[in-house]
Amino acid sequence: MRADARRNRDLIVETAREVFREHGYNASLDLVAKRAGVGAGTLYRHFPSREDLVNAVMQGWVDRVEEATEKVLAFEGPPRELLERWLVTYAELISLHKGGPAKITAAMVQPDSPIAPKCRVLLEATERVCERLHAEGVLREGITAADVNRLVGGVATVADGADQPISEVEPLLLVLADGLVAAPA
Amino acid sequence: MRADARRNRDLIVETAREVFREHGYNASLDLVAKRAGVGAGTLYRHFPSREDLVNAVMQGWVDRVEEATEKVLAFEGPPRELLERWLVTYAELISLHKGGPAKITAAMVQPDSPIAPKCRVLLEATERVCERLHAEGVLREGITAADVNRLVGGVATVADGADQPISEVEPLLLVLADGLVAAPA
DNA sequence: TGCTAAACGGAGACACTCTCCGTATTGTTC
DNA sequence: GAACAATACGGAGAGTGTCTCCGTTTAGCA
Structure with missing residues (x-):
């Protein structure tokens, strides 16, 4: 060049x-x-x-994702708290820019999107979190990383559309955490 | 005229x-x-x-919302099932058209939007469902109808973006139901 | 039938995306 | 350091969409 x-x-x-x-x-x-x-x-x-x-x-963002992932995965406390931390971290990462949540969440399920490779790092991060939670028997069976991403992505998308910071919808993320942890009825 | x-x-x-x-x-x-x-x-x-x-x-849609609401509220079975039915019904109602979930969910929190009055009927419907669930002590404390709408709206928005029918994300709605029902940690 | 307020419609201003191609710059070769 | 490809530049303009303005038409009343 x-x-x-x-x-x-x-x-x-x-x-x-x-x-x-x-x-x-x-x-x-x-x-x-x-x-x-x-x-x-x-x-x-x-x-x-x-x-x-x-x-x-987004390249700089990817670096940030990787850094945040390492930080969350380094957490040694109870798995339930790990999950909560990841949900909040995830929501924050995709909400760094206006319109980000919708864009990223959509790209996550459209493999042909040019930003899909970048989003993959996020999916992989969630996978690592889910793996650990599954290993500890904390996560409800059948829940995949993609499911988690969709759920958090949805909440973040809505918060973004309403110009609300993630901190304001954190309670909703805790609701998600409960749902992800609870045993099937 | x-x-x-x-x-x-x-x-x-x-x-x-x-x-x-x-x-x-x-x-x-x-x-x-x-x-x-x-x-x-x-x-x-x-x-x-x-x-x-x-x-x-949307005027025709409003009629449809009202009809669906009556049907769900007429349900006499266990409250937990009522909740599940409402979540699915809600998601379906806002997903009747491509782009609907995002539009409606956004309008729900923007009172100045021209379609806000129409969306109000949905909010009121969710309020009625939540009231009944609260009365039966099934719904977690502090959860408002707006919260429920945001959560389901998020899931539906993502499904819509991925061109998935609501039936495919129903498991996620059940996760939500669990979260909405569970007692705080 | 005549008249006036109401309604029509489409040309066109403005904004955005994306392409084409004549012009300019780079860096390599001798 | 001059010449010459190869590479890159840039902006005019085509295509598409939103929305307005205003000369023309029509409905409906008297």
Whole structure:
């Protein structure tokens, strides 16, 4: 890749991160290009679709996910608390940006989405948590990591749509935890 | 209202119902106008915003909600089953159209949305169910109808985004039921 | 029948996405 | 350091959607 191309690419990603933070993931891409001082063509050559750009912007987020996962998995206390911590962590991670919960939760079940690979790290993290909970017999049988993600994703999506911080819907996450732990009727 | 205006209004609503069913609630409104054989101006005069049109289209849905509510509330069996029935009914009602779950769940917490009044009937229905469950001591303390709606709305939103029918996420609704019923840890 | 308020409709302004292609820059080769 | 591909740039513009404005038409009353 030529040096100027590299420079522009980085500039676009940086600008997009800023614009997305301001206007959400549906912000105008022309605005991104304009603010970055490049032509629309340049933006679209580097990132043929909006998702590709989102994907690039997310790279830092992936690192953050990995870090948060390690932290939660390092927790030594009672498994029930581990679950609660993970639910809150998960919700926070996907809610870092406006529109994030819906986008990420949807991508989780659409393997062809360009951001799917990034979301996989989250799914894998949940899998690790679930494994540990299953091993300790705490998690209800038949519950998969995908189920957990869907449930938390749903709550986070709604909170996001209502412009509520995750802290305000934490009680709902505890309800989920109860449901995930309880034995089938 | 003049007779021709009335006629056009009804025609637009009918056409919109059809188009929304085909393409979801984000379908092009110009397409609605074109298919109804009226000018864009006519459509926008009757329905200044997309939400106004959605609102009009929803009138039949409101009737359906009321009917379903009566049916669930007439159920005489164990309260836990009442809850389960309501969760499934609720999810189905908001999932009748693609994009419905997100739209309705969001409107539920945005009182200024034009479709909010319509969504209120759903909230009130959930309130009636919750009241009965609380009276029987089945529902966990502190849980409000709004909480229940958020939880089910979240699950339904995700299912909708993944093009899954509600029947496929029913197990998740049972998880919710468990969480809503269980005593706090 | 004539008149006026009400309603119509579609051209077009504006916004956004995405492509095409003439122009400019890079970096390699001699 | 000059020449020359190969690579990248950028912005005009096509395509699509939203929504408004205003000249034209129509309903319904007197």
